[in-house]
Amino acid sequence: MSGQKNVPIIALDHISKKYSTGVEALEEVTLRIEKGEFVFVVGQSGSGKSTLIKLLLKELQPTQGRLYIGGRQVTRLPRKQVPRYRRNIGVVFQDFLLLKDRTVYENVAFAQQVIGKSKKETVKNVTDILVTVGLAEKLDVYPEQLSGGEQQRVAIARALVNRPTILLADEPTGNLDPANAWEIMSLLDKVNKKGTTVIVVTHNEEAVNIMQKRVITLQNGTVISDESKSGYTPMTGKARGSVL
Amino acid sequence: MKKISVFLYSIRQGFKNLRKNRMFTVASVGTIAACLFLFGLFYFVAGNFQHMIRNIGTSVSITAFFEEGISEEQIEIIGKTIRERPEVSDVRYISAEEAWERFQEERYADSRKQITDTFGEDNPLAESASYEIYLKDISQQESLVAYTESVEGIRQVNRSDEIAENLANINKLVGYVSGSIILILFVVAMFLIRTSIATGITVRKTEIGIMRLIGASDYFIRAPFVVEGVLLGMIGAVIPLAILYFIYERVIEYIAERFESLTGILTFLSTGQIFSMLIPLCLSLGIGIGFFGSFLTVRRHLHV
Ligand SMILES: Nc1ncnc2c1ncn2[C@@H]1O[C@H](COP(=O)(O)OP(=O)(O)OP(=O)(O)O)[C@@H](O)[C@H]1O
């Protein structure tokens, strides 16, 4: 990606999303996320968090506004370019979305297969990432034989194996008990420390409070607060108002 | 490197789909096989008919009788005009005497003496001098008869061989019937392939969704299903071809034995002649159906 310091990895410029049902899920959202940041997105149910994730994934098109990734405008990305675009973005969901008929290894390797990696590369990359997420010993186990936390770690491994610059997580701990939830959050932090930009949508207040990261709060489709709690303060007053 | 591995992945995945989707695989392959088997049978019949007709064509003639009191010059002129027709291969003059001779030989070979007793030296066919006109292609008999009848000096035209004409008609009928049956069956086969592929897509919805999120290209997502369709078509073609190959020689042998009296007419194409056409035909039909059936389904059900 762009090495320039001033170019945000993600920028939303007055983005609105109105569903065909008439629901205004996002209204005039303007955001700037720097490379290497860890960001929580919180807000009540229906506030537009998942809609935001889907816009970033190019599953949805915004009705208004512009979206920039690494300085490049991707608001109206041609359909054909979407797959390549997504290879730069890893994503995990609340319900893991693992393939039940494939082992841990196969589930992760699948992501490499999709982008046409050779077998040799795949073996190395998958093994490496499974070590990172702490599942090196469960290569040949099927998802059903794993705990929820472990399943989510497989999903994270799959999201990361292609080395994306951005990792999106939509309620990654929603189905997990506190202990497992905490492990996942720690893992995401670790991933972030290795350089990946991480955006986590969550209802897990405890984690948000403990981890002291930037927190974007949505309400009825608008950003009502955006606070950086740690020493990392990418948002200056100037940057907050306009992206460009 | 990348392309090859994706291609191999598609092939492997295509085979996997076949196995996972067993019921529809069997149904689709069965239908295509049935279609192509029937197609093969019709092809046997039609191909051999055509072959026979071509053989017979040159040995079949129509006979044109002259009006009474026609002069030899006129006969000469008529012969010349008919000979110049493009569909005519040969014209032969048969005198009244010849005709009578032949008639006696053909019909009353055993009782020749009796006939001579009855008719004496009179020729009952005295006015039956004629032209025997030979055709290049039996299918043009109809038009040639019409033309010859219109020629001045011709009293009557007989078609000498009904078998040939019937063959031509049967050939046409076989063509129409087989055409319609095959069309119907192909529609059914196409429908089954579509159902089969669409079911596979539904079953693998989660997987496809995940593939999309990971950034799989349309090609990568679609190719396995198209491969599956092509495989269905290919297997559906190979099975009937094997069966047809096995039965062809047996059938012609059987028919030749059964209808020995028609040996002159019943000439068959060799296995090699038939299958050098039938194999590529069946394979391209099967693969074509499989490819288009799955391609269209995939295009309809798998857009981002
Ligand atoms: N596909 C859709 N069609 C129409 N309306 C939708 C669709 N998806 C979401 N919405 C609506 O848009 C609004 C925002 O939904 P969204 O899923 O973004 O909320 P959320 O913040 O993720 O909620 P939760 O915390 O419950 O997951 C809601 O009012 C929802 O009903």
Ligand SMILES: [Mg+2]
């Ligand atoms: Mg949501």
